[in-house]
Amino acid sequence: MDVNILGxxxxxxxxxxxxxxxxxxxxxxxxxxxxxxxILVLICGLSLWVWYGIIQNELPIILSNAFAVLVNVTLFICYLMFRKKS
Amino acid sequence: MDVNILGxxxxxxxxxxxxxxxxxxxxxxxxxxxxxxxILVLICGLSLWVWYGIIQNELPIILSNAFAVLVNVTLFICYLMFRKKS
Structure with missing residues (x-):
């Protein structure tokens, strides 16, 4: 299998x-x-993967992790909105 | 920063x-x-990243994703054990 397709x-x-x-x-x-x-650790880690992808010039890594950062930032905003204050 | 350390x-x-x-x-x-x-989609995706890492010979990708597969498989087993049957 082509490694780019796999990625x-x-x-x-x-x-x-x-x-x-x-x-x-x-x-x-x-x-x-x-x-x-x-969620927070994931956002930090995924952002570093984007940086890694940029340095290594690997598009699958850049695109997928950048998208995942977006989803997780949205999830974190939802978390802050919906958590119950105790 | 050394790209391997970043990874x-x-x-x-x-x-x-x-x-x-x-x-x-x-x-x-x-x-x-x-x-x-x-959890299931994550396990599939992370397993493919391990495969990608093996082909590209990138140790950070192999190790981190293999470990994440383990954690998520454990999480899925916990999910099956603790979910409430409705």
Whole structure:
């Protein structure tokens, strides 16, 4: 298999993985069982992957991680909106 | 910055990101707000990244994604154990 296609498919899957979670959160407005630390660490890590991809000049890494950063930033905003103040 | 160090830090962060989520799930035994589809898509995507890393011979990609596969498989097993049958 062409390694670029493999990278694009892999990147596509890890990019869209958080979308069902985001849809669930937006629908149910419930984030109690989600870990905000997971989302924050993920945003940091994914941003560094974008940087890595830029240096290595690997488009699948850049595109997929940049998209995943966007999804996770949205998820984090939803988390802040929907969390219950205790 | 050395690109390998960058990759290792990025991989380290995206690998450990799911650990706070896993700890939260094990502690609270509540997975209602989690999306099982997120976990499954993530496992597929991360496995392809391991394959991509093997072909490209990039150790940071192989190690970080292999570890993340393990964490997410554990999370999925917890999901199956703790979900409430309705």
């Amino acid at each position: 694009i498919v892999a990147g596509f899957l890890t990019s869209i993985a958080m979308i069902p979670q985001l849809i669930k959160v937006i629908k149910e407005k419930n984030v109690e069982d989600l870990s905000w630390m997971m | 290792i830090v990025a991989g380290f962060l995206t690998s450990i990101a799911m650990i706070p989520q896993l700890i939260k799930v094990i502690k609270e035994k509540n997975v209602e707000d989690l999306s099982w589809m997120m």
